[in-house]
Amino acid sequence: MIDPATMSAGAYVYTVTGTAPCPDETATVTVTINLPPDPGVDGAITLCSTDAPASLFAQLGGTPDAGGTWSGPSPVVGGMIDPATMSAGVYTYTVTGTAPCPDETATVTVTINTPPDPGVDGAITLCSTDAPASLFALLGGTPDAGGTWTGPSPVVGGMIDPATMNAGAYVYTVTGTAPCPDETATVTVTINTPPDPGGWCLTLCTTDTLPRSSLNWWNPTLAAWTGPSPVVGGMIDPHR
Numbered sequence: 001m002i003d004p005a006t007m008s009a010g011a012y013v014y015t016v017t018g019t020a021p022c023p024d025e026t027a028t029v030t031v032t033i034n035l036p037p038d039p040g041v042d043g044a045i046t047l048c049s050t051d052a053p054a055s056l057f058a059q060l061g062g063t064p065d066a067g068g069t070w071s072g073p074s075p076v077v078g079g080m081i082d083p084a085t086m087s088a089g090v091y092t093y094t095v096t097g098t099a100p101c102p103d104e105t106a107t108v109t110v111t112i113n114t115p116p117d118p119g120v121d122g123a124i125t126l127c128s129t130d131a132p133a134s135l136f137a138l139l140g141g142t143p144d145a146g147g148t149w150t151g152p153s154p155v156v157g158g159m160i161d162p163a164t165m166n167a168g169a170y171v172y173t174v175t176g177t178a179p180c181p182d183e184t185a186t187v188t189v190t191i192n193t194p195p196d197p198g199g200w201c202l203t204l205c206t207t208d209t210l211p212r213s214s215l216n217w218w219n220p221t222l223a224a225w226t227g228p229s230p231v232v233g234g235m236i237d238p239h240r
Contacts, residue, residue, distance in 0.1 A: 118185035119144075
């Protein structure tokens with residue numbers, strides 16, 4: 001028997017003893033033992049769809065032979081997996097065997113995660129007397145739900161209350177599934193204060209010695225006046 005697992009290749013000579021005066025005679029069996037191909041050990045990789053292309057060959061364990069071919073859910077070019085354009089799944093590396101050794105294969109299982117979508121930055125201008133507004137509704141695009149808000153004031157229920165909270169940049173953060181990083185979008189909030197028209201009462205007599213009295217004593221904003229008579233310079237003249 002020739003056991004290729006434990007014996008060496010080479011010439012094995014078969015000798016038959018001759019009956020004198022016939023000499024011994026021989027025949028030879030030349031044994032060639034080929035080594036099976038080594039495709040390496042199965043591997044795996046998890047990528048974010050925004051990651052750069054990665055080498056599939058580098059994900060194989062062991063000492064895989066070079067020169068094999070890849071097959072899988074997407075065509076493989078240059079032994080690379082591009083998560084932006086290729087599909088996740090099982091990619092098979094095949095190394096051709098030298099007969100009678102069969103071809104051998106190993107696989108790399110590729111997982112591709114999608115980055116989170118926090119939406120598009122937004123903005124809102126509120127009056128401090130306005131009702132609370134949803135910060136989430138101010139994001140553009142199609143933001144993922146379930147994120148968290150941070151900003152100049154603590155955010156409760158995703159709402160901005162201009163009566164109790166500060167203006168500024170409120171950041172919405174959506175947690176990414178590794179290796180995808182967290183992503184953020186910002187809502188810029190401006191809160192304006194309502195004008196103060198003031199208010200007071202003035203009683204005059206048409207015979208008052210004061211020729212004119214200012215209507216602007218209690219009007220911090222010095223806005224425009226309208227009334228029964230035209231008002232000039234914010235003055236009321238009781239003699240007219």
